[in-house]
Amino acid sequence: MKVAERALLTGNEAIAEAAIQAGCRHFFGYPITPQSEIPEYMSRRMPDVGGVYLQAESEVAAINMVFGAAGAGARAMTSSSSPGISLMQEGISYLAAAELPCLIVNMMRGGPGLGGIQPSQSDYFQATKGGGHGDYRLLVLAPSTVQEAADLTMLSFDLADRYRNPVMVLGDGYIGQMMEPVRFVKPGAAELPSKDWAITGAEGRPRNVIRTLSLDPESLEAHNLHLHRKYEDMRKNELRVEMIGTDDAEIIIAAFGIVARIVKTAIRVLREKGIRVGLVRPITLFPFPYEALSEAAGRVENVLVVEMNMGQMVEDVKLGVCGRSEVHFYGRAGGMVPSYEEIVREVERIHGGGE
Amino acid sequence: MMTMAKAFQRPKTLIPTQTHYCPGCGHGIVHRILAEVIDELGVRERIAGAAPVGCSALMHRYMDCDMYESSHGRAPAVMTGFKRVHPDKLGFTYQGDGDLAAIGTAEIVHAAGRGEKFTVIFVNNAIYGMTGGQMAPTTLIGQRTTTSPYGRTPEAAGYPIRMAELLSTLEGAVYIARVAVNSPRNVIEARRAIKRAFEVQIEGRGFSMVEVLSPCPTDWRLSPSEAMRFIEEKMIPYYPLGEFKKPEATRR
Numbered sequence: 001m002k003v004a005e006r007a008l009l010t011g012n013e014a015i016a017e018a019a020i021q022a023g024c025r026h027f028f029g030y031p032i033t034p035q036s037e038i039p040e041y042m043s044r045r046m047p048d049v050g051g052v053y054l055q056a057e058s059e060v061a062a063i064n065m066v067f068g069a070a071g072a073g074a075r076a077m078t079s080s081s082s083p084g085i086s087l088m089q090e091g092i093s094y095l096a097a098a099e100l101p102c103l104i105v106n107m108m109r110g111g112p113g114l115g116g117i118q119p120s121q122s123d124y125f126q127a128t129k130g131g132g133h134g135d136y137r138l139l140v141l142a143p144s145t146v147q148e149a150a151d152l153t154m155l156s157f158d159l160a161d162r163y164r165n166p167v168m169v170l171g172d173g174y175i176g177q178m179m180e181p182v183r184f185v186k187p188g189a190a191e192l193p194s195k196d197w198a199i200t201g202a203e204g205r206p207r208n209v210i211r212t213l214s215l216d217p218e219s220l221e222a223h224n225l226h227l228h229r230k231y232e233d234m235r236k237n238e239l240r241v242e243m244i245g246t247d248d249a250e251i252i253i254a255a256f257g258i259v260a261r262i263v264k265t266a267i268r269v270l271r272e273k274g275i276r277v278g279l280v281r282p283i284t285l286f287p288f289p290y291e292a293l294s295e296a297a298g299r300v301e302n303v304l305v306v307e308m309n310m311g312q313m314v315e316d317v318k319l320g321v322c323g324r325s326e327v328h329f330y331g332r333a334g335g336m337v338p339s340y341e342e343i344v345r346e347v348e349r350i351h352g353g354g355e
Numbered sequence: 356m357m358t359m360a361k362a363f364q365r366p367k368t369l370i371p372t373q374t375h376y377c378p379g380c381g382h383g384i385v386h387r388i389l390a391e392v393i394d395e396l397g398v399r400e401r402i403a404g405a406a407p408v409g410c411s412a413l414m415h416r417y418m419d420c421d422m423y424e425s426s427h428g429r430a431p432a433v434m435t436g437f438k439r440v441h442p443d444k445l446g447f448t449y450q451g452d453g454d455l456a457a458i459g460t461a462e463i464v465h466a467a468g469r470g471e472k473f474t475v476i477f478v479n480n481a482i483y484g485m486t487g488g489q490m491a492p493t494t495l496i497g498q499r500t501t502t503s504p505y506g507r508t509p510e511a512a513g514y515p516i517r518m519a520e521l522l523s524t525l526e527g528a529v530y531i532a533r534v535a536v537n538s539p540r541n542v543i544e545a546r547r548a549i550k551r552a553f554e555v556q557i558e559g560r561g562f563s564m565v566e567v568l569s570p571c572p573t574d575w576r577l578s579p580s581e582a583m584r585f586i587e588e589k590m591i592p593y594y595p596l597g598e599f600k601k602p603e604a605t606r607r
Contacts, residue, residue, distance in 0.1 A: 060462075209424075
């Protein structure tokens with residue numbers, strides 16, 4: 001199978017191809033809508049590149065296979081959608097604790113419970129605030145186009161290796177299923193730490209042990225502090241945010257992922273109507289760009305957060321805005337996608353000050 | 356003058372330190388057998404192990420080879436990940452009965468079904484040792500534990516699971532045996548089976564598992580010697596020893 005440098009692909013396919021081009025040769029997964037095109041693509045493509053596609057017996061097994069492969073020094077990944085990601089949370093906590101680099105893709109669908117198969121952003125809390133047990137963070141990257149899904153996937157492996165931390169690409173059913181032209185461009189060669197900690201057989205070196213049990217509270221606290229410093233470094237070095245029209249804006253909209261795409265159309269319409277609206281689009285959801293938001297929001301009276309959930313990122317926006325302006329929320333849930341008209345109406349309501 | 360050679364010594368793979376195991380525990384014997392086999396096969400520098408959750412979660416303190424700690428029941432998935440990255444290396448999991456026969460049944464069944472090329476050491480002591488003696492999936496009918504205080508009944512808790520027999524029905528499982536470490540003779544048999552299980556892996560044949568009936572005097576509330584008799588009189592009648600599956604006769 002030959003992959004053109006530029007191709008028309010779904011977000012799911014683009015992520016799979018980008019992962020392969022970033023050197024991922026070990027994929028472990030379990031089918032679930034709306035991300036099954038990722039394992040399907042991997043099962044077709046991995047044999048071409050001498051890689052491994054393995055369909056696990058469950059998401060629980062898949063994430064632990066990632067643990068084994070990442071611990072063995074390979075670039076490994078899995079992908080799933082909301083209920084499957086819930087099943088992986090224990091394993092993700094272990095990966096973070098053991099500091100194993102890997103990529104986890106979550107193409108979110110409506111919940112809670114089995115929910116639906118339509119796009120949603122209702123796993124924001126789970127992705128950015130820990131998700132599993134214990135005090136840990138993932139680097140969370142939220143693409144809003146197929147191109148960006150490919151770019152962030154390639155970047156994610158470098159980030160994972162640099163920080164020895166699991167990275168999550170947080171998309172939704174919309175990003176996964178829609179087709180757009182995409183060009184695969186590798187990020188510049190990164191200087192990455194060697195994986196001298198990996199399990200490879202202790203040939204000519206002292207044994208390596210990958211462990212997460214730490215019965216002595218002093219040493220476990222020290223490990224927590226070490227992890228915390230790493231997360232602080234991420235906060236300093238890895239913030240990514242897109243800002244559009246925030247300089248002259250009267251109102252700021254904050255949105256991530258596919259919703260930011262819809263907001264861009266709404267902003268165009270609103271500006272034609274004479275209402276100057278700006279967009280703050282966090283690309284990294286952890287670390288969250290609190291300062292960028294704070295700066296943009298400091299110049300306006302109203303900030304509107306639009307999400308495909310009942311209000312999750314809005315809590316981080318409030319932390320960033322810190323009372324300097326009023327924060328409003330507009331959300332659709334359960335797989336419903338807000339239209340640009342709905343967003344225009346919401347802004348007009350806020351701008352007009354009426355109901 | 357006659358020189359004397361040291362015939363019996365500590366295996367290189369066994370780190371010279373005191374273990375955290377209780378007096379009379381079987382893990383020490385099984386660790387030693389494992390270390391001896393690794394030494395004998397000369398694979399210490401190209402093997403990796405996955406420890407479970409349970410008393411042997413800390414076995415990496417004693418084994419001088421690369422090791423993972425796994426989450427509860429998932430050692431076969433972790434080892435699958437390792438072997439798919441390093442198919443030229445050897446791998447083993449070391450799991451207890453709660454780990455392998457309760458929380459990790461899906462992982463062990465599918466690792467065996469896929470014919471993953473690693474070796475499983477399954478230590479069956481019919482109890483949850485680390486958490487203080489609760490009922491295990493392999494606890495015998497009538498056996499008292501902290502969560503079957505009146506003795507396990509089939510009505511309330513069903514029947515103990517015979518994992519070796521169960522897994523031996525799978526195509527991908529190539530070598531499946533059950534041994535015990537309650538007597539010198541059985542220890543010699545156990546060593547032979549564990550070595551055979553690794554040879555099957557080295558030959559690239561598929562999945563291999565050795566179930567080891569092992570004493571837990573502390574949680575059985577027995578003396579070490581009574582615990583050895585418990586294996587003989589209670590466990591072996593329900594969990595018969597032997598090779599349940601082995602590869603067709605080899606050239607060796």
